[in-house]
Amino acid sequence: MIEATGRPAGARSAVVVGGGLAGTTAALRLADAGLRTTLVETRPRLGGLAFSFRRDSAAGPLTVDNGQHVHLRCCTAYLWLLERLGASALAPLQRRLDIPVLDVGRARARAGRIGRVALPVPFHLVPGLAAYPHLSLAEKASVGRAALALRRLDPADPALDGVDFATWLHRHGQSERAIDALWDLVGVATLNAHAEHASMGLAAKVFKTGLLSSPGAADVGWARVPLGEIHDGLARSALEESGVRTLLRAKARTLGTGSDGGRRVVVEHGGETEEFDADVVVLAVPQREAHALLPEQALAEPDALLDIGTAPILNVHVVYDRKVLRRPFLAALGSPVQWVFDRTASSGLTGGGQYVAVSQSAAGAEIDAPVAELRAKYLPELERLLPAARGAGVRDFFVTRERTATFDAAPGVGRLRPGPRTRAAGVYLAGAWTDTGWPATMESAVRSGAAAAREALRGIGRAGEANPVPGTEGRAVA
CATH class of the missing domain: 3.50.50.60 (FAD/NAD(P)-binding domain)
Structure with missing residues (x-):
């Protein structure tokens, strides 16, 4: 039958x-x-929401990811899926955590990095934190103490879910500068929420798993196609x-x-x-x-x-007539720009130039802004971050929006x-x-x-x- x-x-x-x-x-x-x-x-x-589309651009045909996605070495289930699909080589991980961080909010732009060395947890982060130029010596010491306190937490504790991340950080001596230059730098991208709007339970999961579980847990991977x-x-x-x-x-x-x-x-x-x-x-x-x-x-x-609830993500896409970004990606401080990625190779861009994507999480204030308004805002900001963009021709500028990109990570x-x-x-x-x-x-x-x-x-x-x-x-x- x-x-x-x-x-x-x-x-x-x-x-x-x-x-x-x-x-x-x-x-x-x-x-x-x-x-x-x-x-x-x-x-x-x-x-x-992990999809691509074709765009007939003034720079030529492009294959565009609707939004930038990254994964970490601690994302064991996602790594399993990549292997199951035969795609592991198409989305490799860094050999070792290395995030360039450029601060343009001061009189002179200053470059730094978030990285690790080959030492056991938590010592794998100590040299990088010590050399991080965007925090004072006192702020670095305070970050270390907060990290040790966070390591003792159980992210599944229901009590943590009712507390916002910023309140916990302030209770543990974190300055606004430390929150902006370190905790939110990572947290906004992973939680799609600023510290004051994010569940402490979810924040603890991110930082404890990504930075404090094993030395290589936070090594970054992204699709090269x-x-x-x-x-x-x-x-x-x-x-x-x-x-x-x-x-x-x-x-x-x-x-x-x-x-x-x-x-x-x-x-x-x-x-x-x-x-x-x-x-x-x-x-x-x-x-x-x-x-x-x-x-x-x-x-x-x-x-x-x-x-x-849901939370939006905005992506700003710019095709320049020359190379303006020398790294695969960077994070920004002192600017509305959060993260910038080089998408030239994966897009199929031909005829020279470079395609960069600006990924903006927790973008509720801008998700419905007109393209012209976003262009007027982000092109000058990219010139502040990337000196090579000053005077470069813009071959294409467009925006993708996901108004319900993620669930709202609120307390x-x-x-x-x-x-x-x-x-x-x-x-x-x-x-x-x-x-x-x-x-x-x-x-x-x-x-x-x-x-x-x-x-x-x-x-x-x-x-x-x-x-x-x-x-x-x-x-x-x-």
Whole structure:
């Protein structure tokens, strides 16, 4: 007997709704464990917010990443996904942490670095902190004491979730300069929130894991090719090789109970409606979409999903007629600019020149600003940071905006984030916004997909049929 979905009677099956990093991970894990898996994605591509697009620019055709994404050596689940997709060589890590930091807020611009040496934790950071020119000697000593206090914290302590990071920093003797020049330099980029608006629990997770867990934990990696090549192209190939049926431009409309007690998902695609009966359904979509699809009583507090806020990220893209940035990337102080990346090679820019991308997290004040206003603001700032940009011709200038790029890492968000299990049999949640213990990063997304697949397999008595994703073993689930 063949069901409407085309699966043999008695075969275990799964539907994953959402083709971002969380959904891709969940689908691969379920398929690897032998489930007949269908992945449903509304967009014409995979990758979620880690995507690329083509732009016909005055500088020639470009392949543009919608936003700059980086990962760290401590992002073990994301590194697993890169390996699973055959993409490890396309997004390599630094040999050793090295972040150039340029301060242009003083009479004379001053360059410094955040780096590490080959010593045990926490001594691996001591020489770099001692040489960091953007803090006074007293501020450096105070930073060291705060780091030791932070190392003793448990990021999962619910009490930390109700405190903002800035309050904790001030209690531990941190000056406004230290917050700006060090804590927020790292924190804004990873939390998508300034210290005064960020959960101390999430901040503790970032700094304890990234800087104080192992010497190389914070070594930086980034894609040397367009993100779409990895998280769309290679992801599609990996899913196909695993036997996953991928439906693009498809929309899951309803989620109900099937005739055999499993789950029934109604999907619209290609102008038609198809019904899927599945043993497992993973909703790997943003929190509001998940709320709309979840069966009644699936969560103890379903409306808590609607209370999880969102935070924007703005990216400013500039193509110059000459090379203006001599490093792969740099961070800025004393300027509205946060981080600048060289995207020339990955974009396919031809005919000389250089393409740089300015990544602006926690960009609520500017996310809706007109392009002309952003151009008038950021081109002069780039000239302050990059002397070679002074007098350089601008071949193209454009902006990409993600108004709901991440969940809002505000104090109290931890109690709102659900785990992968729901009260509805066979229904699981994934997404960077779920309770992974991490902020809204690619690492959190992959961990959530792995957790949802693990719980789904456990729910059908197949828990031992998928090897754990590194770093996700034993994570408590709600």
